Amino acid sequence: MGRADARRAQGRDARRAGSGGIRRLFTWRKILGTFFGLCLLGMGAFAALYVYVDVPEANAQARKQSNVYKYSDGTLLARSNSDVNREIVDLGVVPKKVQHAFVAAENKSFYRDQGVDLKGTARGLVNTLSGKGKQGGSTITQQYVKNYYLTQEQTVTRKLKELVISLKVDQSTKKDDILAGYINTVYYGRGASGIQAAAQAYYGVDAKDLDTSQGAYLAALLQAPSQYDWAVASPSGKKLVKERWAYTLDNMVDEGWLDQAERDKMTFPVPDAPKAAPGMDGQTGYLVEAANEEMERQGVTEEMRQAGGWTVTLNIDKKKQKQLEKSVDRELENQLDRKNSKVDATVQAGATSVDPKTGKVVALYGGVGATEHYISNATRQDYQPASTFKPLVLASALENGAKTQDGDLIGLNTVYDGTSKRPVVGSDIPFAPQNEDDISYDSPTVRTAMDKSINAVFAQMVVDVTPSAVKKTALALGVPDKGFPATPSLTLGTMNASTWDMAGVYATLDNHGRKVTPTIVKSAVHRDRTMEPVDGVGAQVISRASADTVTKALTEVVDVGSGREANTSAYDAAGKTGTSENNKAAWFTGYTPELSTAVALFGESPQGGTQVSLTGTANSGRANGGGFPARIWADYTLGALGGGSGATFDLQGVERGETAVTEAPSATPSETPEATETPSETPSETPSETPSETPSEEPSPTWIPSETPSGTPSGSPSATKEPGNGDQPPGERPGGEDLLGQ
Incomplete structure (x- = not known):
């Protein structure tokens, strides 16, 4: 080898x-x-x-919901918590076939499996480790766990936790509860999380009203919400989502959840075009704010609301609300030049309309827009209601069986001294108010004094009734207790009140003396709790005879007095004008048998909200309640009543409209006028505030009221002053309003 x-x-x-x-x-x-x-x-x-690994608490984002606000007819008004559009609904309200559509699209074996797909999870782990990103294949349970308990991050740790938690959740939770959690948390596109928001976003219906075909589209959408949204999808995206929709329905047939014959008849349900979610601009913010304030008073705190999940249905009538907005625009805003007129720039309008039979607030106007003027002019209480308070003085006189200094029972035909700047008699507190334009009247009756809003008459009437008794009646009727003094000056409406308050006060008169409390929330429901709604109608606070007699007097104010601009002859109406000191506010509050509405204009400086005069608004001269407010009221009421109404006031206890009560009460008030406070509004001498806008081009007529009562007090001069604008419509005979307190 x-x-x-x-x-x-x-x-x-x-x-x-x-x-x-x-x-x-x-x-x-x-x-x-x-x-x-x-x-x-x-x-x-x-x-x-x-x-x-334990099953954790749900993540905050998955639990967060929006609050949904609706009109009285159930249509959507707004959603709060703008960062999440979700309203959790019980599975039971979702049609069964729509439920099955989601299972057919995402996880046919859902009702049979153990909550996990090991093959799909393993594939997802490999893809995550190899950097291939997000992959499908998870069960409904796993997707629910990811959305509700975990996060959307793509890590091995998160996927392992998802697997373990899904097994535990499947063992401890009913399948229906898992499905409910899934369809309520998953994202559908168009800013909608959860099936209720998705149903509204894509088809404009509630989840309970989805049909099977629509449900199949929403289920198909989940695979790629942005790609499959029909409104923005590419041709290939539309082809894919239609295939996915068909796949879903075919799976439902395979599983025995849908008949083949029904399936064959179905056509693809093209979704609605996307719409911007209702925001808080315009009147919406004011309506939501008023609802939130009422919920707060009923024990639903801001913290509870911020957690979301409330469905709040308002008493607001959608048609009446739109009519009120149109009326303000037509009768006021279209007349103003806010950009170039310093006066017009200060004008703020507010209004509240109430159903006198129920107390429901059916319409509300808070200002030019909640995102532009944050204070609601409907509910603000920093302006005086002025002469709209005078009917309450009369109501107190009638209710207390009060008498004049001469011992005459006060009624509609009672005669008073109408002298301007006449010192009141019987009071330790000096008070001598000036009538509008310093006009004196020759022995007017109470009816005439109400028609012309004569300060001298009602100043004396307050003393006759006693200021404390008048205040007690006013509080009972609904004037807010802001600590206003029980002095003779209260006849001029020198306390503060809102249009909300005064609409309720007049609604009580309209409701024959039974207390009406304005309420805007029809229902407020949460999955865990509900709010007890306000009872809008309460006890009898003044007698029907007293309330109806005041109504009779106020119908004449609209027919022939300072409120004639509110009279369209298309409805029965009663009301009262008011213009506060220095023209800072102008009011018309009135009612028909079906609506009680308060409209007011407020002068507010754009710099800091200081109260300023409305004089010169839209170049109309002196501000007055018989002008813009009365015209807004008339236009709104006519439209809200559908062009008119045949309803009439059912007045009882009023004899031919002349006497106040058929018999005097058995007791008279024991209170005496307070003598510890001197009002700053009006000294016993001529007030410092005198009208400067009296038109010089008018003639100076001598005018004496046409009504001559049977008795005439001594020292009652005839009218010798020229008429002013006041609360009288331009070109008409003079009224009784006064810059000092009307």
């Missing part, structure tokens, strides 16, 4: 030795042992992971 042969033999021997060593190292027994060892190790690790 040569050297070459020897080397070859040596190599063969070495290879044989090596291969034998490998075979000895990697025997089948050792390979199987290693495999089973790794399996046991994995099983042990998984068992440890199963014990270690």
